[in-house]
Amino acid sequence: MTTAQAATGRTVTTDIPARLDRLPWSRWHWTIVIGLGTVWILDGLEVTVVGNIASRLSEPGSGLPITSGEVTGMAAALYVAGACSGALFWGRLTDKWGRKKLFMITLAVYLGATALTAVAFDTWWFFLFRFLTGFGIGGEYAAINSAIDELIPKEYRGRVDLMINGSFWLGAVGGSLLSIVALDTDIFAANVGWRLTFALGAVLALVILLVRRHVPESPRWLLIHGRDGEAERIVSSIERKVAQEHGESLPRAEGEITIHQRRSVSFLEIGRTVFSDYRRRAVLGFSLFIGQAFLYNAITFGFGAILTTFFDVPSGSTGYYFAVIALGNFCGPLLLGKLFDTVGRRVMISGTYLLSGLLLFGTAWLFDQGTLSASTLTACWCAVLFFASAGASSAYLTVSEVFPMETRAMSIAFFYAIGTAAGGISGPLLFADLTGTGKVGDTVLAFQIGATLMCLAGLAAALLAVRAERRSLEDIATPLTATEGKADSDSTAASGSTGSRTATA
Numbered sequence: 373m374t375t376a377q378a379a380t381g382r383t384v385t386t387d388i389p390a391r392l393d394r395l396p397w398s399r400w401h402w403t404i405v406i407g408l409g410t411v412w413i414l415d416g417l418e419v420t421v422v423g424n425i426a427s428r429l430s431e432p433g434s435g436l437p438i439t440s441g442e443v444t445g446m447a448a449a450l451y452v453a454g455a456c457s458g459a460l461f462w463g464r465l466t467d468k469w470g471r472k473k474l475f476m477i478t479l480a481v482y483l484g485a486t487a488l489t490a491v492a493f494d495t496w497w498f499f500l501f502r503f504l505t506g507f508g509i510g511g512e513y514a515a516i517n518s519a520i521d522e523l524i525p526k527e528y529r530g531r532v533d534l535m536i537n538g539s540f541w542l543g544a545v546g547g548s549l550l551s552i553v554a555l556d557t558d559i560f561a562a563n564v565g566w567r568l569t570f571a572l573g574a575v576l577a578l579v580i581l582l583v584r585r586h587v588p589e590s591p592r593w594l595l596i597h598g599r600d601g602e603a604e605r606i607v608s609s610i611e612r613k614v615a616q617e618h619g620e621s622l623p624r625a626e627g628e629i630t631i632h633q634r635r636s637v638s639f640l641e642i643g644r645t646v647f648s649d650y651r652r653r654a655v656l657g658f659s660l661f662i663g664q665a666f667l668y669n670a671i672t673f674g675f676g677a678i679l680t681t682f683f684d685v686p687s688g689s690t691g692y693y694f695a696v697i698a699l700g701n702f703c704g705p706l707l708l709g710k711l712f713d714t715v716g717r718r719v720m721i722s723g724t725y726l727l728s729g730l731l732l733f734g735t736a737w738l739f740d741q742g743t744l745s746a747s748t749l750t751a752c753w754c755a756v757l758f759f760a761s762a763g764a765s766s767a768y769l770t771v772s773e774v775f776p777m778e779t780r781a782m783s784i785a786f787f788y789a790i791g792t793a794a795g796g797i798s799g800p801l802l803f804a805d806l807t808g809t810g811k812v813g814d815t816v817l818a819f820q821i822g823a824t825l826m827c828l829a830g831l832a833a834a835l836l837a838v839r840a841e842r843r844s845l846e847d848i849a850t851p852l853t854a855t856e857g858k859a860d861s862d863s864t865a866a867s868g869s870t871g872s873r874t875a876t877a
Contacts, residue, residue, distance in 0.1 A: 383632050383855060384600050388591050388607050390625040393526040393844050398614040401532075404523050407583040408475065409536035411512045414482065414580075416543025417573055418451070418505060420694070421551055425566045435563035438495045447502045454506025455513075456789040462511025463785025467778060468636050470597070471519035472589040474781075478515055479584065482508030483577035490570035510792075514785040517772040521780070522590040526844050530717065530769060531709035537765035538705030544698035548691040592777055592845070596853050598633040629846055631853040637778045645779050645852065646786070653774045656836040657783075660767035661791030663725060663829025667732065667760055667822040671697075671753055681810050683746035693750050700754030704761035712766060718837035721770065724763035725830030729823040731756045736819035740812060760826065767791070774838045777851040 395401075430439050438447075458478070466474040485504035492498040517533070524532050550572070554565035588610075591603035615622050647654050679685040679693060704724075712720045735752040738744050744752065768784070775783040840848045 381633065382598065383630060384595070385628055385630040386595060386600065386603075387625045387628045388595055388600075388603055389629060389844055389846050390627040391607055391611065392523065392591065394623055394625050395525050395610070395614050396618060396622075397525070397528060398617050400610060400613050400617075401524065401528075403583075404520065404587060405532060405536065407580065407587045408516045408520055409532075409539060410576075410580050411479065411482075411509070411516060412537060412540040413543035413546070414573055414576060415509050415512075416540040416545075416698070417547040417550070417576075418486070418509070418543075420544045420547030420698075421569045421573075425551055425555060425569065429566060431562060433562040434566065436492055436495065436498060438498060442495065447499055450499050450503040451506040452792055454503040454508075455510035456506075456793050458507035458510030459514055459785040459789045459792070460510075461507075463514035463782045464639075466511075466515045466518055466781035466785075467642075470589050470593055471515055471522070471781075472587065474511065475515040475519060475587075476581070476584060478508050478511035479577055479581050480508075482512065483574050483581065486570050486577065487574035490567045490574065492567075510785075510788070513768070513788050514781040517768055517784050518593075518781040519587070519590055521769075521772045521845060522592045522777075523588075526842055527713065529773070530712035530766075530841060533769040533772070534705035534709035534712060534762060534765040537768045538702050538709075538761055541698040541701035541761065544701070545695050548695040548698065552691050596631060596633060596777060596851060600633075627844070629851070630855045631851060632855050634853060637852060641852070642779045642782050646775055646783055650775055650849070652836050653838065656774075656832060656838075657767070657771045657787040658790065659829040659832035659836075660721070660725070660763075660770060661787050662794050663729075663826045664760065664764035664767055665791045665794040667728065667756075667826040668764070669822065671732070671757065671819075671822065675753070678749075678815060679746055682812070682815075683749070685746050693746065696750055697753050697757060701757045701761040704758040705765045708759075708762040709765075712762075712769070713841050716839060716841045717766070717770070718833065718839055721763060721766045721837050722830045722834035724759045724766065725826055725833055728756050728758075728760035728763060729826035729830060731759065732819055732823035732826065736816045736823065739819065740816045742812075763826075763830075770837070770840075773840050773845055773848055776849045777845065778853065 425443070429436055429443050458481075462474055462478050482505055485501045485508055489498065489501040489505060492501065516536075520533060520536060521529055547569075550569055554560060554569045556565070559565070560568065588606045589602070591607050594600065594603035594606070611622055675694065675697070676690040679690050685693065708720070708724065731752070735744075735749070735756060738752065739749065768788070771787045772780060772784050838848060846854070
């Protein structure tokens with residue numbers, strides 16, 4: 373096996389990316405989806421559970437001296453801060469150390485922090501491990517999206533990425549229903565039920581950690597970092613499994629790439645690549661993440677207060693409404709995902725952003741007219757978020773596939789941190805005041821702000837989105853280490869390189 377250190381400086385020509393992209397769908401790909409994608413369910417579970425248990429934690433006898441405001445305020449802010457800083461910290465290491473090492477480490481961090489949250493005995497302990505839980509989850513986004521895009525064939529990359537990112541909402545459904553059971557004092561004591569919700573997250577993480585042991589390192593990452601022998605063995609093993617399952621020989625891979633191997637890329641080169649060479653794509657990434665962050669906060673941040681204030685829904689029943697909203701969120705990427713690979717990225721990304729924004733404008737108008745009930749408002753939210761969820765998931769897909777291989781994880785981490793900070797810091801500061809006044813006009817304004825930013829992001833996508841459907845990652849953005857076939861950085865087409873598969877000194 374060629375080591376990264378020994379191989380530094382070698383030039384190799386390979387068809388490994390083409391061989392991964394031409395694979396038919398198989399059971400092996402499902403193991404990747406299950407092993408890597410299920411972490412979003414944990415994120416959805418975490419976020420939803422904490423919001424739903426806030427009132428119970430603040431009650432006497434909970435075992436924790438904390439107020440409801442501290443749970444939804446300081447603890448939530450620390451979780452967001454942890455996710456942002458974790459994304460940036462682990463994102464850099466994911467590009468440097470590899471996908472597998474980091475998606476194992478970050479899940480282990482999440483597992484430990486969640487388990488320790490369950491045994492919190494004081495406020496400072498709860499705050500500390502909420503931060504560390506977010507720190508682990510933030511790193512997961514960079515490591516997982518990088519690995520998934522580099523292992524899934526180009527024909528399926530869009531729908532798989534959307535489905536996995538949308539699975540956050542399955543966790544949200546589970547968190548809503550779990551909190552209803554866990555907080556029932558007829559079943560669990562007041563100081564036990566909320567702890568069990570965090571303990572369950574740790575148990576699920578342990579199961580996922582065991583499954584991930586069978587997920588290989590990205591052959592694309594290995595190839596660039598001088599470990600082409602290991603990459604060849606992994607790809608050959610995958611090909612044997614897939615061919616055996618389908619009972620026929622695999623089609624011949626077409627297309628090769630020549631790269632000059634090296635172990636790392638500097639921050640300066642990453643910054644220049646993303647914000648200078650690919651500045652149009654950087655603007656697109658900013659637009660998509662900011663737009664979806666504000667639309668989601670316009671709806672989900674104050675949804676409980678809106679239902680209780682304007683429709684007299686009991687606070688203990690808002691979890692049922694949220695479960696319905698969350699289900700609509702999951703169905704969007706699940707049902708629309710295939711269209712991102714067939715109809716195309718530009719049409720679907722701009723379409724889902726614009727349609728969700730326009731539907732939210734319509735919802736705001738109906739709410740202002742006083743024609744909605746709690747049920748019909750929830751139905752309107754479901755319609756908005758059905759499309760918005762597919763659009764938001766496509767934001768993660770976009771930033772993970774339109775930048776070069778060597779900057780992929782760091783690019784995901786950066787745009788994720790920007791979007792999460794905008795949604796978790798700026799969003800609540802703005803929308804808490806608007807939805808908390810009890811005035812119809814203020815809530816309408818909150819809806820209109822979210823809808824406006826979503827529509828502007830949709831227009832940006834119509835102008836700037838890259839036609840990445842059914843194209844190899846190397847074709848969308850030529851690797852920095854490639855020695856042939858360099859294309860214009862912000863062009864929507866790139867030419868591939870050719871050559872023999874033997875390595876040369």
